[in-house]
Amino acid sequence: MNYRKALAATTAAAALTIGSAAVADTMTIGITQNNVGVDSYQTTYEKAFIEAAEANENVEAVVLDAGGDVARQIAQMEDLIQQEVDAIIIWPTNGEAVIPAVRKAHNAGIPVIVTNSNIAEQGFDFVASFSGPDNITQGKRSAEIMCDKFKDMGIADEAKVVHITGQPGYTTAIERAKGFDDRLPEVCPNVEQIDKQPGDWNREKSQKVMEAFLVKYDDIDGVYAGDDNMGVGALNAAKAAGREGIIFVGATNFAVGYEAMERGEYWGSIYQSPVDDAKAALKTAVETLEGKDLPFLNYFDTPKITQDNMGEYDKPVF
Amino acid sequence: MARLTKKDIGGFLARQGILVAFALFIIGFTIANERFLDPDNIMGVIRSSAILGVMALGVTFVVISGNLDLSVGSMMSFSTIVVLDLHDKIGPAMAIPAMFAMTLALGAFIGFLVAYLKLNSLIVTLGMLSAIHGLTLTYSGGKNMDIADKEGTWFSVFGQGDIMGISVPILIFLLLAAFLGVLLAKTPFGRKVYSVGGNGTAATFSGVRRARVVFSCYLISAFCVATAGLLQASRSLGSQNTVGQGLELEVLAAVILGGASLLGGSGTIFKTVIGVLILGFITNGLLLVGLEFYVQFVVTWVIIILAVWLDIAAKRGKLWSPIA
Numbered sequence: 121m122n123y124r125k126a127l128a129a130t131t132a133a134a135a136l137t138i139g140s141a142a143v144a145d146t147m148t149i150g151i152t153q154n155n156v157g158v159d160s161y162q163t164t165y166e167k168a169f170i171e172a173a174e175a176n177e178n179v180e181a182v183v184l185d186a187g188g189d190v191a192r193q194i195a196q197m198e199d200l201i202q203q204e205v206d207a208i209i210i211w212p213t214n215g216e217a218v219i220p221a222v223r224k225a226h227n228a229g230i231p232v233i234v235t236n237s238n239i240a241e242q243g244f245d246f247v248a249s250f251s252g253p254d255n256i257t258q259g260k261r262s263a264e265i266m267c268d269k270f271k272d273m274g275i276a277d278e279a280k281v282v283h284i285t286g287q288p289g290y291t292t293a294i295e296r297a298k299g300f301d302d303r304l305p306e307v308c309p310n311v312e313q314i315d316k317q318p319g320d321w322n323r324e325k326s327q328k329v330m331e332a333f334l335v336k337y338d339d340i341d342g343v344y345a346g347d348d349n350m351g352v353g354a355l356n357a358a359k360a361a362g363r364e365g366i367i368f369v370g371a372t373n374f375a376v377g378y379e380a381m382e383r384g385e386y387w388g389s390i391y392q393s394p395v396d397d398a399k400a401a402l403k404t405a406v407e408t409l410e411g412k413d414l415p416f417l418n419y420f421d422t423p424k425i426t427q428d429n430m431g432e433y434d435k436p437v438f
Numbered sequence: 439m440a441r442l443t444k445k446d447i448g449g450f451l452a453r454q455g456i457l458v459a460f461a462l463f464i465i466g467f468t469i470a471n472e473r474f475l476d477p478d479n480i481m482g483v484i485r486s487s488a489i490l491g492v493m494a495l496g497v498t499f500v501v502i503s504g505n506l507d508l509s510v511g512s513m514m515s516f517s518t519i520v521v522l523d524l525h526d527k528i529g530p531a532m533a534i535p536a537m538f539a540m541t542l543a544l545g546a547f548i549g550f551l552v553a554y555l556k557l558n559s560l561i562v563t564l565g566m567l568s569a570i571h572g573l574t575l576t577y578s579g580g581k582n583m584d585i586a587d588k589e590g591t592w593f594s595v596f597g598q599g600d601i602m603g604i605s606v607p608i609l610i611f612l613l614l615a616a617f618l619g620v621l622l623a624k625t626p627f628g629r630k631v632y633s634v635g636g637n638g639t640a641a642t643f644s645g646v647r648r649a650r651v652v653f654s655c656y657l658i659s660a661f662c663v664a665t666a667g668l669l670q671a672s673r674s675l676g677s678q679n680t681v682g683q684g685l686e687l688e689v690l691a692a693v694i695l696g697g698a699s700l701l702g703g704s705g706t707i708f709k710t711v712i713g714v715l716i717l718g719f720i721t722n723g724l725l726l727v728g729l730e731f732y733v734q735f736v737v738t739w740v741i742i743i744l745a746v747w748l749d750i751a752a753k754r755g756k757l758w759s760p761i762a
Binding site: 162323329 | 471473476478479482486575579580581582584588598670673674676677678679680681721722725726728731732
């Protein structure tokens with residue numbers, strides 16, 4: 121049964137039965153994901169989402185995947201609107217191109233929740249709320265991890281850092297880079313960022329970039345990579361070149377990053393769980409439908425993880 | 439020995455315009471950053487170009503035979519993922535031949551469609567590009583594939599090892615290039631590849647079994663892709679499902695840059711190697727110069743166009759021609 125109609129009906133029928141009666145009705149929540157299967161994060165996310173939806177007996181989920189294709193995602197949005205789902209969760213394939221489809225859902229009275237990576241600002245009017253990691257804070261926290269380590273080592277006044285970013289043009293890449301670039305000079309004003317190049321979220325590409333950095337600079341004390349996959353690529357390059365003592369800090373702790381931390385080769389990262397991400401998206405959608413007053417931006421916490429505190433965290437499954 | 443006459447030099451330029459372009463870039467980058475010619479850097483560039491290079495060798499055969507292969511990128515992802523997965527399941531000694539067999543089967547399938555069913559190679563391999571990507575994702579369940587015991591496996595020798603100071607990927611690339619170069623230039627099979635791509639009908643009337651030649655080219659391409667997958671897997675001992683994504687266009691760019699004609703019938707292994715090296719050195723050189731990366735995309739394009747122009751200008755003996 122359609123949740124919105126149910127809600128309207130219940131409210132009209134009896135002012136005596138307080139809202140909770142409507143909540144007992146099934147709500148249909150559609151999700152169109154970015155590209156399941158392209159990496160382990162997204163694969164784990166989808167599994168966790170389906171599990172969370174099954175665990176909630178009031179939720180019926182329609183799970184779709186756009187396969188990274190903007191056109192397909194827009195078509196899926198239209199399908200979900202046709203099916204009159206109660207809410208739509210979208211993991212945008214592209215922050216700009218999906219806005220018209222989001223607007224269409226909004227105009228049809230279906231609340232849209234954006235998950236993981238936000239759409240562009242001009243579409244905010246059509247979005248009920250965003251749920252995901254705060255990438256600017258992640259970048260800042262990585263800068264703090266790096267700076268704290270330099271202070272421990274006593275090189276906070278002279279250290280030189282290179283920076284490997286995600287794919288140019290991607291919101292997550294831009295935000296993490298911005299957080300790092302802004303925060304590092306605040307906490308460690310004398311640390312110099314000597315170069316910044318994209319590794320495109322790709323381990324092999326990142327390894328190539330790092331190889332060039334190693335040739336170009338004799339002194340590199342720290343490497344910040346936009347995620348652990350690239351961080352490990354950079355680490356591989358440093359190991360192959362026999363350069364030791366470099367501090368590697370990443371983000372989105374992957375299993376390979378966690379293992380490198382266990383071996384003592386990789387200093388720290390940001391712990392971001394796709395399971396938390398998926399659960400937060402579903403929770404945000406459910407609470408929106410329940411009429412709770414939510415902030416526009418709902419961030420789930422992504423704590424710092426380093427060799428010092430990694431025992432508190434399970435090894436990532438992806 | 440005869441003295442070098444102007445005509446000899448002109449003749450050399452006409453044949454090796456791309457080499458001249460290559461030399462010019464090397465000089466340019468060296469002036470921009472003195473570390474460019476550092477032996478470590480040179481070796482590093484060749485080593486990281488080796489993967490692309492090995493793939494380009496195979497695609498050279500396919501292109502000369504008058505066809506295209508756009509599936510090599512996703513096929514390389516497939517080989518990489520498969521060999522990494524099987525490494526932990528059945529051990530490296532079994533995993534490598536198993537991966538080669540599977541990749542060759544894919545190549546044989548493509549070859550069958552193009553050579554025997556006479557389907558358009560662009561459509562077939564474009565379709566296979568996404569089909570093989572789907573196959574890889576299904577195989578891995580979308581997860582990154584990593585070797586559990588990274589320190590204790592001899593499997594890393596292909597991507598990370600050294601023999602007499604030269605890294606193994608470079609040796610494999612050069613050996614394969616030498617072998618395939620001889621196969622293409624000095625054997626009856628090689629001449630058949632040229633004749634099929636140059637004028638297929640004439641080749642058929644001359645008794646060349648066209649389908650078999652085209653089929654063999656796809657098998658060679660698949661073999662090269664499997665080798666590239668092996669190098670890739672061994673180099674990083676772990677991989678995303680999309681590791682080869684987009685490489686098909688870089689490979690094609692290297693082959694065409696080397697002077698092979700998209701219409702078939704011309705090109706050599708040596709020039710493909712030069713094309714690969716030009717692409718590798720451009721990427722590296724721009725990183726060393728430290729240009730902002732948004733600009734790098736544009737500059738890369740400008741350099742490629744310059745190279746192609748120099749190559750053509752050398753062939754016709756002047757920089758500019760009023761007649762196409």
